[in-house]
Amino acid sequence: MIKVNELEVGRKYPITRARRIDTKYEESVLLTVLGDDESSVSVFLPKRYTAAVTKDDIEMINSTRAKMNLIYNGTCEKTKAYKL
Secondary structure, X not given: OOOHHHOOEOOEEEEEEEEEEEOOOOEEEEEEEEOHHXXXXXXXXXXXXXXXXXXXXXXXXXXXXXXXXXXXXOEOOOOOOEOO
16 A cells, blocks of 8 residues: 555556545545556555545445546645545
């Protein structure tokens, strides 16, 4: 498991699996992406993205009907929010 800010800026990480998980704080979206050397790496999306990822999005990713990538574009200078 890695943190969003540990991803390489501007790199496309193919998403191989997505799921919603109840954490001790609240529901979150956990993505499995292909990292260096094609190994699988898990990363939690920031809380503000949880509502944006629908059940249909998760089903589409997991059924491989859609090929999606996670791209980390650094942080916003004003808000310090992650740009994905």
